[in-house]
Amino acid sequence: MMWVLVVFIVAGATLVAGATISGTRPDFAALAEKHEQQTVNDRRWLHENPELSNRETQTQAYLRRTLEKIPGITFIEGDWGTGLVAELQGGLPGPRIAWRADIDGLPITEDPDLPFRSTKKDTLNGGREVGVMHACGHDLHMSITLGAIRCLAAVRGQMPGTLMIIFQPAEETGDGAHDMLAAGLFDGNRKPRCVLAFHDHPTIAYGQVGSCTGWSTANVDGFRLTVKGRGGHGAYPHRSIDPVTLAAKMVLAFNDIVAREIDVNHHAVISVGFIEGGAKNNVIPSEVKLSATVRTHDEETRQVVKAKIERTVRSLAESVGAPEPELEYHFGTPAGYNNPELVDQVREVFSRVLGPENDITYLPGMGGEDFARYGQVVPGFQFRLGVAPPGQQNTMSLHSSTFNADERAVGLGMRLVAEVLWDQLNR
Ligand SMILES: [Zn+2]
Numbered sequence: 001m002m003w004v005l006v007v008f009i010v011a012g013a014t015l016v017a018g019a020t021i022s023g024t025r026p027d028f029a030a031l032a033e034k035h036e037q038q039t040v041n042d043r044r045w046l047h048e049n050p051e052l053s054n055r056e057t058q059t060q061a062y063l064r065r066t067l068e069k070i071p072g073i074t075f076i077e078g079d080w081g082t083g084l085v086a087e088l089q090g091g092l093p094g095p096r097i098a099w100r101a102d103i104d105g106l107p108i109t110e111d112p113d114l115p116f117r118s119t120k121k122d123t124l125n126g127g128r129e130v131g132v133m134h135a136c137g138h139d140l141h142m143s144i145t146l147g148a149i150r151c152l153a154a155v156r157g158q159m160p161g162t163l164m165i166i167f168q169p170a171e172e173t174g175d176g177a178h179d180m181l182a183a184g185l186f187d188g189n190r191k192p193r194c195v196l197a198f199h200d201h202p203t204i205a206y207g208q209v210g211s212c213t214g215w216s217t218a219n220v221d222g223f224r225l226t227v228k229g230r231g232g233h234g235a236y237p238h239r240s241i242d243p244v245t246l247a248a249k250m251v252l253a254f255n256d257i258v259a260r261e262i263d264v265n266h267h268a269v270i271s272v273g274f275i276e277g278g279a280k281n282n283v284i285p286s287e288v289k290l291s292a293t294v295r296t297h298d299e300e301t302r303q304v305v306k307a308k309i310e311r312t313v314r315s316l317a318e319s320v321g322a323p324e325p326e327l328e329y330h331f332g333t334p335a336g337y338n339n340p341e342l343v344d345q346v347r348e349v350f351s352r353v354l355g356p357e358n359d360i361t362y363l364p365g366m367g368g369e370d371f372a373r374y375g376q377v378v379p380g381f382q383f384r385l386g387v388a389p390p391g392q393q394n395t396m397s398l399h400s401s402t403f404n405a406d407e408r409a410v411g412l413g414m415r416l417v418a419e420v421l422w423d424q425l426n427r
Pocket residue numbers: 136172398399
C-alpha cells in the first residue's frame with residue numbers, strides 16, 4: 001500500500017513539472033480500453049441507422065438515451081431541432097470548453113459488405129427514393145464523442161471546468177450550426193472559451209492525425225445564372241443572339257478570373273457544375289442556365305471574386321448585344337479558421353499521445369464545413385483523424401458508397417479526444 005502511494009506521488013509530481021497540466025493526468029489509455037467495446041457498439045448501431053439532414057430523430061433519441069446512462073451528464077434543453085446539447089460538469093473550477101460532433105448521413109446507397117451495413121432508405125424532396133449512408137463518417141464523430149465522454153465522466157471529480165457537448169444536425173446541408181447558434185447555443189454564460197471538433201479523414205492513415213493552422217476550409221458560395229439571348233434557326237445564327245456561345249465564353253472567362261485576376265496567395269476556385277440550354281441541335285435557344293460553386297478563404301477575396309463575376313457576366317452580355325443576364329449570387333457556409341494558439345496547444349497532446357511522427361500537417365482545403373460558424377464566435381479548431389486502413393490512403397473517399405473507415409479509429413479517437421479535452425480544461 002505504501003509502495004503504491006509513493007509511486008503515485010512521484011508520477012504525479014513528474015506530470016506537474018513536465019507540462020501545463022495542473023493535476024494528475026488520468027490514464028486515458030486504460031479508460032479508453034475499458035469503454036471501447038461499448039463505443040464500437042454505438043458506432044455500429046449509428047452506422048446501421050443513418051438519417052438525412054434535419055431528419056435525425058432516431059439518432060437524437062439514441063444519443064439522448066446513451067448519454068442518460070453516463071454519470072454526470074445533464075442536458076441543455078433548447079430549440080435545437082434534431083440536435084442535442086449536453087454538459088459534463090467537472091468537480092473543480094475551470095474553463096468552459098465546447099466539443100461538437102455532427103450527426104447526419106447522406107443520400108447514398110452503401111456498398112461495403114459489413115455486418116452493420118446500412119440498408120436504410122428515405123425520400124428526397126420531390127419523392128425520389130434513395131439509400132441513406134454515413135458516407136462522411138459522422139457515425140465515427142458521434143461514437144468517438146460518446147466514448148470520450150465516458151472516459152471523462154469516469155474522472156469528472158478531478159476534472160476542472162465544464163465540457164459542453166454539441167451534437168449538431170444538418171452539417172451536409174450547411175445549416176445545422178447556423179440554426180443552433182441562432183437558437184442561442186453560445187448566448188450569455190453558455191459561451192465557451194473555445195470550440196473543438198474533428199473530421200475523419202480518408203487520406204490519413206489510422207494512427208495519425210492531421211492539423212492545419214489558419215484557414216482550413218473554404219467559403220462555400222455560388223451562383224445561378226440565366227444567360228439570355230434571342231432564339232432562332234441554327235442555320236442563320238446572325239439573326240439571333242446565341243446564348244450558348246455566350247454562356248461558353250462566360251465559363252472560360254470565370255476560369256480566367258481565377259488564373260489571371262486573383263493573387264495566387266489568395267485561394268479561389270470557380271467551378272461551373274451545371275449548364276443547360278436548348279432542345280434540338282438546329283435551334284438556337286433563347287436562354288441558357290448554369291450554376292457554379294465559388295470557393296475562397298479570406299473575406300476580401302470572397303467579395304472581390306463576386307464583383308469580378310458580376311462584371312464579367314454583364315460585360316460579355318453587353319459585348320454581343322444580349323439582354324442583361326440574371327445572376328443570383330449567394331454566400332453560404334463561411335471559411336473555417338483554425339486558431340493558431342489553440343492548434344499549437346492541441347498538437348502538444350497529439351505529439352505526446354501518438355508520437356510526433358504521427359502528428360501531420362495538412363494544407364488548407366477548398367471544401368466546406370459549417371463548424372466554421374462556431375469559430376466565428378469563439379476560437380475554434382477542427383482536426384482530422386486518420387481512418388484509412390493502412391495502405392488505403394489513396395483509394396478511400398468521403399461521400400462515396402464504398403467509404404469504409406478502419407474501425408480501430410474508434411478506440412484511438414476516443415482516447416485522443418478525451419486527452420485533448422482534458423488538456424484544454426486544465427489550461
Ligand atoms: Zn460530408
